[in-house]
Amino acid sequence: MIFVLRQLRGGQQNQTLVDRKIDGQVLTIGRGADRDILINDSRVAWSHAEVRIERGDRFRLVVANEAPPILLNGAPSAGGKLKDGDVLSIGGTDITFRVFEDRIYIEVQAVRRAKDEGEKLLRAKARLSLEESGVSKRRWSWCLFGVILLLGLLLPVGVRYLPADVAESVPAPFTDIVWNSGPISDAHRPFAEQCDACHLQAFQMVPDTACTECHAAMPHHVADPTQMHAAGMEAGRCAGCHLEHEGPDGNILAHPAVCTDCHGQIAEALPASGQTNVTDFVAAHPKFSPMIWQVNASGVREEASTPWEPQLQEASALVFPHDLHMDPDGVDDRRGNAQVLECASCHVYEQGEVSFAPVAFEPHCQDCHSLEFDPLAPGRELPHGSTDAVVQDLRGYYARAVLEGRTFEEMATPGGPRGRGRSTAVNRPTGSPQEVAESVAMTFAEEAMRIRLCAKCHLVEPNPARDAGWDVTPFQQRTVWMTAARFDHSRHQATGCGSCHAAESSASADDVLMPGKASCENCHGGNTGGAERIASTCIMCHGFHEVDETPWLGYAHTLADVTKAASIESDGKDKPPNAPDD
Amino acid sequence: MSLHESFLTHARGRWIYRAAVLCLIAVGLYVWQDPKAGPNGGTWLGYGLGSVGLLLIVWLALLGARKRSYASRLGTVKGWTSAHVWLGLSLVVVGTLHTGFEFGLNIHTLAWVLMMLVIASGLWGVLVYRRFPSLITERRGNLPVEDIVREIADMDRQLLVTAAELGKDTHERTLQSIQRTQLGGGFWQQVRGVSERAGDGLMSRLRDELNKPVMAAADPQMQSRAGADGNATMMFVASAFVSGEQNARERETRRKLLDLFSRKKALVASLNADVTRRARMSLWLYLHVPLTLALLASLLAHVVSVFFYW
Numbered sequence: 001m002i003f004v005l006r007q008l009r010g011g012q013q014n015q016t017l018v019d020r021k022i023d024g025q026v027l028t029i030g031r032g033a034d035r036d037i038l039i040n041d042s043r044v045a046w047s048h049a050e051v052r053i054e055r056g057d058r059f060r061l062v063v064a065n066e067a068p069p070i071l072l073n074g075a076p077s078a079g080g081k082l083k084d085g086d087v088l089s090i091g092g093t094d095i096t097f098r099v100f101e102d103r104i105y106i107e108v109q110a111v112r113r114a115k116d117e118g119e120k121l122l123r124a125k126a127r128l129s130l131e132e133s134g135v136s137k138r139r140w141s142w143c144l145f146g147v148i149l150l151l152g153l154l155l156p157v158g159v160r161y162l163p164a165d166v167a168e169s170v171p172a173p174f175t176d177i178v179w180n181s182g183p184i185s186d187a188h189r190p191f192a193e194q195c196d197a198c199h200l201q202a203f204q205m206v207p208d209t210a211c212t213e214c215h216a217a218m219p220h221h222v223a224d225p226t227q228m229h230a231a232g233m234e235a236g237r238c239a240g241c242h243l244e245h246e247g248p249d250g251n252i253l254a255h256p257a258v259c260t261d262c263h264g265q266i267a268e269a270l271p272a273s274g275q276t277n278v279t280d281f282v283a284a285h286p287k288f289s290p291m292i293w294q295v296n297a298s299g300v301r302e303e304a305s306t307p308w309e310p311q312l313q314e315a316s317a318l319v320f321p322h323d324l325h326m327d328p329d330g331v332d333d334r335r336g337n338a339q340v341l342e343c344a345s346c347h348v349y350e351q352g353e354v355s356f357a358p359v360a361f362e363p364h365c366q367d368c369h370s371l372e373f374d375p376l377a378p379g380r381e382l383p384h385g386s387t388d389a390v391v392q393d394l395r396g397y398y399a400r401a402v403l404e405g406r407t408f409e410e411m412a413t414p415g416g417p418r419g420r421g422r423s424t425a426v427n428r429p430t431g432s433p434q435e436v437a438e439s440v441a442m443t444f445a446e447e448a449m450r451i452r453l454c455a456k457c458h459l460v461e462p463n464p465a466r467d468a469g470w471d472v473t474p475f476q477q478r479t480v481w482m483t484a485a486r487f488d489h490s491r492h493q494a495t496g497c498g499s500c501h502a503a504e505s506s507a508s509a510d511d512v513l514m515p516g517k518a519s520c521e522n523c524h525g526g527n528t529g530g531a532e533r534i535a536s537t538c539i540m541c542h543g544f545h546e547v548d549e550t551p552w553l554g555y556a557h558t559l560a561d562v563t564k565a566a567s568i569e570s571d572g573k574d575k576p577p578n579a580p581d582d
Numbered sequence: 583m584s585l586h587e588s589f590l591t592h593a594r595g596r597w598i599y600r601a602a603v604l605c606l607i608a609v610g611l612y613v614w615q616d617p618k619a620g621p622n623g624g625t626w627l628g629y630g631l632g633s634v635g636l637l638l639i640v641w642l643a644l645l646g647a648r649k650r651s652y653a654s655r656l657g658t659v660k661g662w663t664s665a666h667v668w669l670g671l672s673l674v675v676v677g678t679l680h681t682g683f684e685f686g687l688n689i690h691t692l693a694w695v696l697m698m699l700v701i702a703s704g705l706w707g708v709l710v711y712r713r714f715p716s717l718i719t720e721r722r723g724n725l726p727v728e729d730i731v732r733e734i735a736d737m738d739r740q741l742l743v744t745a746a747e748l749g750k751d752t753h754e755r756t757l758q759s760i761q762r763t764q765l766g767g768g769f770w771q772q773v774r775g776v777s778e779r780a781g782d783g784l785m786s787r788l789r790d791e792l793n794k795p796v797m798a799a800a801d802p803q804m805q806s807r808a809g810a811d812g813n814a815t816m817m818f819v820a821s822a823f824v825s826g827e828q829n830a831r832e833r834e835t836r837r838k839l840l841d842l843f844s845r846k847k848a849l850v851a852s853l854n855a856d857v858t859r860r861a862r863m864s865l866w867l868y869l870h871v872p873l874t875l876a877l878l879a880s881l882l883a884h885v886v887s888v889f890f891y892w
Contacts, residue, residue: 042742045757046750066758119735126765128727128853130861130868133769137868141875148876152689152883157890178689179887181623199891206892243619255618 001053001102003027005036008109027051027106029090030064037108041091043068043118048090051082051097051106059097059104061088068121076124089117152178160196182245185252198244211238221544230270231262241544252539256280256527259538281536282526290481290514293317301473305483312512317459317473320509333368343497350479355489358477361385369456373448382453390454391445391467398441402433442468481514485541495523590667590708597661601668604634605675612679621682623690623888631680636881638673639697642666643874670704673697689887693880700877703869710863730853731765737846738763744839748832756839763846765853772861776854 003022022036029037030048039048045067052060059082063069069076071089088095089111096107127133156176159167167175176195184192191197198210212218215238222228241258242251256279262269264279276286289305292314296302301315325331330338346364347356361369361384371381374397383389429439445468449460454472463471498504499522500515524540525533591598608631617625623632645666677697685691738760745756767776 042739042746042753043757045754066754066761068757068761118739119732122735122738122763122765123728123731126731127768127772128731128766128857130769130772130864132766133772133861135769135868137871140868140872144872144876145879148692148879149883152692152880153886156883156887176887176891179891180686180688181690181888182684182686195891202890204892241618243624246619246622250619253618255616257616257618 001025001057001104003036003051004103004105006105006107008107025053029088029095031091037093037095037106039091039093041093044091049079049088053104057099059083059099069125071117071120074120076121092117160202180245182250183247185244185246185250186248187251188244205237206239206244208238211242218545227270227273230272254537254539256537259542259544263538278538280526281524281538282521285517288482288485288514288517290512291478291483292481292512293476308512308514308516310516312514313508313510314512316475316509318475318509319455319457319459322503322506322509322511322513324507326504331368334370339368343501343503347497349489355479355487358479365457371453373444373453382448387449387454387466387468387471390448391441394445394448395438395441398444399434399437402437402440446470481512486543487541590664597664597668600665601672604669604672608634608676608679621679622684623680623682625682628680628682631676635673635676635680635697636885638669638676639877639881642670642673643878667704667708670701674701689880689883693877693884696873696877696880700870700873703866703873707866707870710866727853727856730849734763734765734846734849734853737842737849741839741842741846744835744842747835748839752839759843763850765850766857767854769861772857773865775858 003024005020005022005027007018007020009016009018027037028035028047028050029039029044030046031039031041031044032046035047045064047064048067049061049063049070052062054060061070061072061077061079061082063077063079069078071077072080073087074089082097084097084099086097088097092110094107094109094111096109098105098107151174155174156179159170159175162170172193175193177193179195180192188198198206200207200210220228221233222231241253243253244251260279263275264277264284266273266275267277278285286307288308290308290312291303292306292312293301293316294304294306295315301317306312306314325341328340330340333339346359349355350357359365366381366384371384372378373382373394374380377397380397383393429436429443431439449455449468449470449472454460458475459473460470461473462469465471492500500519501513502511503513506513521533523534524536527535527537529535611627611630612621615621615625615627617627619625622628645662677694681691681694685694741756741760742753745753764776766772
């Protein structure tokens with residue numbers, strides 16, 4: 001390869017050529033006299049640039065350090081590869097680079113436009129605005145757009161559809177966890193990061209099947225399908241009330257509207273339910289209706305939900321004056337020692353401290369109330385709990401006494417247990433020892449039941465069907481009175497029993513010592529509570545699903561009433577039997 | 583009221599009024615509503631505010647497109663800008679109420695954060711528009727940038743022609759000086775300011791030396807001082823000037839060269855100061871626009887994800 005320097009002179013019409021061969025591999029450009037291409041212009045350095053042949057047919061422009069760039073095809077260049085047809089502009093001169101066969105033709109032509117060239121160079125180098133600085137708004141914008149779309153949408157969707165074992169290995173910020181809109185409820189935390197545990201199908205609301213997978217046994221609000229239909233609850237989804245991503249207990253809604261949307265107008269919307277409208281515990285809530293024993297018109301004892309009123313009485317079939325037992329000076333036990341009793345002496349928490357275990361004779365009464373029946377046999381006590389057992393026990397005892405030769409007079413000696421109310425008008429039995437024993441046993445059985453022992457606490461009534469002709473009316477002790485509500489005693493301990501239960505002034509076991517609604521209202525306000533009371537919404541006391549889960553609440557009873565009411569309504573009969581009061 | 587504020591009160595504050603009404607309605611509904619699970623984006627008001635917010639954001643983002651569409655008949659650019667500013671500000675209320683003040687480390691809160699950043703950068707832009715343009719036209723004396731560049735290029739040419747008369751060394755140093763002249767600069771350089779003051783002290787000192795050539799020539803410290811200041815070219819000219827060997831014509835030529843240098847220096851400094859002012863004026867857009875795109879991406883992810891996991 002050799003350089004051929006071709007000086008072009010004149011315009012297009014009368015152009016003349018002067019060719020000159022240049023030896024060597026380097027062509028020099030500058031203002032110095034020794035340059036191959038001499039450009040006599042003040043903008044040009046003495047030794048401004050070179051064109052070098054590199055390895056065969058490749059050529060390179062090299063601009064000297066500190067020298068201004070040259071315009072290469074109109075753009076400033078500080079050097080670089082050259083190819084056929086490239087035009088270098090410097091100092092008002094165009095240098096065209098042409099390769100033809102083994103020669104490199106360097107066409108040099110003065111064009112006299114040094115002024116434009118300088119301005120162009122200066123302008124090209126200047127970066128006078130942020131747009132010219134090389135930082136592009138558009139590029140940054142789309143970069144950010146892409147990154148956020150990738151992390152916020154494409155990766156989460158993609159990871160969801162990966163095979164489970166692969167998806168598990170993807171670290172957290174690159175999964176659908178970035179979609180988590182808030183803290184998962186405590187109960188669901190074990191699978192908080194498995195979105196598809198609940199979100200079964202994309203673009204579909206969480207279905208009930210996602211919930212019943214675990215909560216299979218959860219009963220609905222009302223078991224009867226016709227009631228469900230009437231209440232419009234068939235279409236309701238679990239997640240309609242149980243919202244997730246709302247914090248530790250956010251999935252249990254406490255808002256009254258959860259209930260009052262229906263119960264606020266239930267009397268009109270579902271008259272068959274027999275319910276009254278409820279919107280607020282203080283402003284619109286029926287009286288409490290404790291379950292109490294009543295003797296109906298035909299003399300049958302039955303349980304009935306009865307609107308609370310002051311001094312409400314029930315047919316308890318028990319003799320128990322709370323006031324006597326709670327004497328601050330104490331009551332005498334069987335040894336004559338004064339025992340000061342308090343509520344907890346008899347009313348003992350069940351496990352969990354929500355409600356109380358039934359009061360029982362042996363642990364709570366017998367310490368004071370002896371069932372000894374024969375003064376000659378101290379320590380010998382009758383069994384408690386069954387009149388049959390009492391009679392059998394007495395039969396055996398007196399049969400043996402007769403066989404042992406004890407006389408009736410001995411057996412009937414006054415000064416027996418307590419001696420009080422003792423029968424003196426008994427006929428001396430006659431006949432065979434067997435008949436004597438039976439007669440004595442029955443006499444004492446009747447006496448023990450009717451006068452001396454059982455009747456002290458129980459209602460004892462004549463019953464010809466029984467051997468002794470008398471029977472103890474069964475006392476069915478109640479531990480839960482308000483069956484439709486929930487009450488946690490342990491959380492109310494600080495107030496003391498007496499603040500709700502007027503036991504200290506109650507002289508009769510027939511007194512219903514359940515507090516009325518006003519007692520709760522001392523502390524519990526309505527939905528908002530107000531300044532001085534606890535905001536108390538429906539679910540503080542009432543459940544939605546509680547049917548069998550919490551037997552002590554006896555919810556099934558209420559449910560049965562509702563369904564019964566529904567069937568009465570559909571038969572066109574009278575209104576339900578236990579329509580709550582107002 | 584100056585010209586630059588007028589887009590804020592366009593059409594007698596029509597858009598202030600509309601934005602205020604929108605905010606009042608949003609706040610009123612928010613206070614009035616009583617959702618069962620507390621306020622959040624999934625209540626009827628949450629969906630409503632979210633939809634309004636989304637439509638507003640998309641529409642406001644279209645301002646960028648409207649600005650480029652000169653043939654559009656959809657209202658004036660000034661009207662759009664006014665609407666953009668006031669409705670954009672109303673998004674602080676609409677968007678925040680949409681969240682129900684539930685925030686977390688997730689794509690949803692990211693969208694809210696980006697929205698607030700976009701609004702904040704937009705507010706910065708409003709302040710800039712109110713303050714800077716008048717400054718810039720004052721300082722530049724209404725001369726367009728390209729004219730200033732042309733003037734500097736002319737000076738460069740005169741400098742070289744003048745320097746060439748003083749021989750090869752002077753010419754080459756002048757050429758290098760021109761090569762080193764910096765008009766504007768990179769992104770941060772423009773924002774921070776291109777420093778052209780380093781030579782100012784030297785310039786005035788050199789002028790003093792020119793007036794006392796003999797004394798200056800006798801001062802051997804001068805060269806090292808000039809070197810420390812880094813302005814070698816000017817130092818060279820000055821030292822040759824004061825060497826006392828040149829004839830009166832050369833002396834005059836050098837004086838002219840020095841004069842040209844100082845004039846050019848002042849011109850470059852003024853241009854660079856202007857570049858910095860304009861860079862600072864448009865810097866907010868380098869946040870506002872990319873953040874807007876980021877916001878649109880996060881909104882897309884937010885909306886899709888909310889319904890993907892309904």
